[in-house]
Amino acid sequence: MNTSTCDPGLGRAGVFATETLPGRGIWTLMRPVRSRIHLAMGLAALGAIAALAAVGLLAVIIAQLLRPDPAPWPWAVLAVVLTGAGFYLRNKGFIVSHMAAFRLETILRAGLAEHMARVPLGYLLQTGTGTVTKVMQDDVKSLHAFVADTTPMIGRSVATPLATLILMLIIDWRLALLALGLLVVGAGCVILAMRGSTELQRRYDDERERIAGAVVEFVQAMPVVRTFDDGASSFGRYQSALDGFRDVLAKWLEVSAVSAKISILILGPLPTLLALTLGGLLLYTGGSLDFPTWAAALLLGTGMAESLMPLMWINHFIRKAGAGALRIQDLQAAPVLPVSLGRRLPRDASVSFEQVCFAYENRTDNALDDVSFHVPAGSITALVGPSGAGKTTVARLIPRFWDVTDGSVRVGDADVRDIRPEDLMRHVSFVFQDTFLFNDTISANIRMGRPEATDAEVEQAARAAQAHDFITALPQGYATKAGDRGVRLSGGQRQRITIARAILQNCPVVVLDEATAFADPENEAALIAALANLMQGRTVIIIAHRLSTIRDADQIVVLDQGRVAEHGRHGDLVAANGVYARLWRNYEQAQGWTLGRDDATRS
Template sequence: MTLSVLSSLSVLASLYALALAVEVMADSNQAWPTVEIVAATFCTILAYVLRLRSFAVSHCAAFRLETILRTQLSEHLAKVSMGYIQQFGASKLSKVIQDDVKELHVFVADSTPLYARAYAAPIMTLIGLLILDWRLAAVTVGLLVGGFLVLGIARRDHGDLSKRYMETREQVSAAVIEYVQAMPVVRTFDTGTSTFGRYSEALEAYREIVVNWYRSVSFSSRFSIALLNPMPTLVLLLWAGAWLFWSNELEFSTWLATLLIGTGMAESMMPLISLQHLIGKAKISITRINNVLSEKPLLQPDKEYVPQGCDICFDNVSFRYTEDSDYVLRNVSFSTGEGTITALVGPSGAGKTTIARLLPRFWDVNEGKITIGGVDVRSFTSENLMQYVAFVFQDTFLFAQSIADNIRLGNPNATMEEIVEAAKVAQAHEFIMQLPNGYDTCAGERGTFLSGGQKQRITIARAILQNRPILVLDEATAFADPENEASIIEALAALMKGKTVIMVAHRLTTIKDADQILVFDKGSLVESGKHCDLISHDGTYARLWSSYERSQAWTFNSESQTSSVCSSALLPDEELFGVAEAISGNLSVEEA
């Protein structure tokens, strides 16, 4: 800002030197005012150099700010709960980290030099005009004041209109992203009618706000810009100066100097308007960045605790996702022995996945506590807790890196031999070697170049390589076809050896031999025990098992054909029977 102020001062000095040069040529026989021309040239070059340097400094500062903010946001998001990230949404977080930080980059890079042109230049110009002739200074100020009064009328609803403009603009961006991301579904079901319709509606709302804003300020904004343009100021100074000059109340050199520097005052008004626009956009971005940074991180203990074993205990745990939502879990208590397999079953929405994700502190419980080896999970640091727990979820995620890098994730020092061994145990080595570049093959964005079963086995290999004592499986075979499912089950069997396992299961056949089966319904633990014991009781588990057995025997019968129901790999066992009965007409869709 100092460099920019000095640049503006150099511009005024060069203009004044030109005025002196003209005065020297008019008042003497000297053919060429060398000193004055050299001074004007030097000040012009100095102004140019200082302005370039001011922009270089401001842009370097803007890039430093980008680094600071993005690092700060990334480090902060690594400390908050996974629940907050999922609720806020990846697209919104991406906008904050990318777009809002970029807006602040633009603000710092461009606004700091603009401050000098918008504030320092008019003040210095006004002082110069007052020194030269206060009457011409008054004429210039009066014209600019009139321009700003008209501009104030044009901007009377600017805050509200600007907010609505930004909201509709974001809605258009969101609709475009939704339309592109949902393209497979769009082409299958509605050929774009609904999703493209939402985009059209968002675009129409955006067009309407822009057109209405333009119409409401059309005359006043144009008139104010016309008044704040250098040309009206120059014409007014020319007319007023001529009248004073012919009245012998003004010297020609003074008149010329005011003409040269007076327009600089009007010229600096446009940067002021641009600066206000930059400030308005920056404030919106600052608010969003602060909202993310204000989210409280998960509490980290001051002291490290070492668990005595790897048994798990849920002690009277209750949980809800938000303060105004219903409880997802209510007074849940159970324990698992070290090295045992515990299966969580129940209807959809019973709270099974929530149980699995509370263990690694994706959220913190509202009431009660969860312990590992007698130590509350809230007494672990996030890094230390992750050394005890490994995950295989039904929603696999692979980075757009090599297969080897994806398996190595979480264990960056693993050798290639260890990676290959983990892949072999996970039943993934054979198909990896058939890829174009083997383990160096790029998985593509989110693993797009691999099938669901292949991605699942790579995530299992990742968990095998991590070799952590506690394993959480969230329906790891949910989306596998029958052929892949056999390989995945074999890989999971190898992975679970000697570990404390919590398995969220929809297919009851996969958990018959579990050491403990916990049955959940509507957020409460309603039954627990082994398979045979639970079958003998006429409870929720027995009902689920009965539904499963009937679904296995069910076929679609008609007068012309008989065919098997859709593969059980597509639906959880306890839901398959309801679909079958609905198709055959024995149940309504609502009952199913």
């Protein structure tokens, strides 16, 4: 009985280096441009104060006009100068904030791209490209908009009411306290009315994501829906998402309507104007207030009330940008693969698994349990087994998509953890079953295997991959764009482009997720010829789905439930009547099946 010594929680390989962040949230993320943001906020605040001072000078001008010997022109000129200065400072603040936003966007995207190049490839597979794309595109763009537009607004919205209050206290403290009291009461009412809005915001975001997923599912599944479904189940999920979104939106609008009514009734300029008019009238008729002071208080007080309105929107902007900032920081904190300080290179092209155990994150059971086998240099080894046996996991540990939990994976007698990533990529090439091409020329997609390759070398690799003929038949030959994810090419053509890329890269070790699994008969012959050229003279580890393609393999490793059940050559394994023999019988039975009337009626 084979007793495993693996423990998912043990082993240096199971630990990734994690990026530690000094703090969380939007302000921490803006640290690289914080001085520019402070400058932008300061300029916006000074611009607001200058404009406010110009308004205050109107009272002085009115007082001058009421004097027997009026001299309003110096004050009028000063008011014009202050108005111009306010406009200039405000505009300058927006320029500085936008430059800071572009700078921060560049820093974040470059940093995230660099960080993603250091995280395990397995992490990207588990997280999903959609999530990473959303963070690097949408969330970074949201933060850009916040820095560019909202930060100057914060400076202006904070400075204006404070400066207004100070001026009003200087002009007449009684009217100042009257205006302030009204605004405090209104702000308190709004805060009380908005209780629970944070939870509603969270529910709103959740429902938006749910409805987005339902829309994508409904549209993408349309061929299946129209063929097999009357639309009840798929449309029902879509309608359920719509209903949930509508309910949350209605509740949010109900809460927002209360706060909006309070804002209009109490925090708006008109109520403040009315209060200052009545209060000022009492003081004016009592002889304790002159008309110019009253006029100045009316102008400043209504302006103070109006300047508070943007603060309500700013809270929403901060919350929205803050959520995106947290997602950016989550991506920044993704674990990175430790890089060896030394530089150890593989001695040859052999591959060995030595008592390897591996457990996926957040799983308590092992995906691989005490797996050991050796692949001699220049040989072909096939990995076979039932679905979920661990074939893909074994293959992806060789180019270090993840680090093992226990044991070691070696290439040329060197532990892959002791080989620098760039050196490992020069020794191991991985050909995925799911191909990916960039929206670039065919030549550029092939040249990714070796950027410095000449056109002649690219063509030679394409010929070896049986791709040259269809490439030259394209409108612009090798200069033809492949389209987004290679959409302009068929599946077989995309696969041959990736094989050409691997041939050009010329790695001594090739890991293949069998490329012919979903090929049509016409493409299969070309793919088999291409793979034969790719495998020539190299160490090959191939995940086998069609057992007929690996009968002549030098070694077949049979995996079952994360363990090596048996290994050997085809004939020996069939004779052993074990797991492989059962798989082979099932495969032969499936290959011999033909569609006939008897088969159809029996089903």
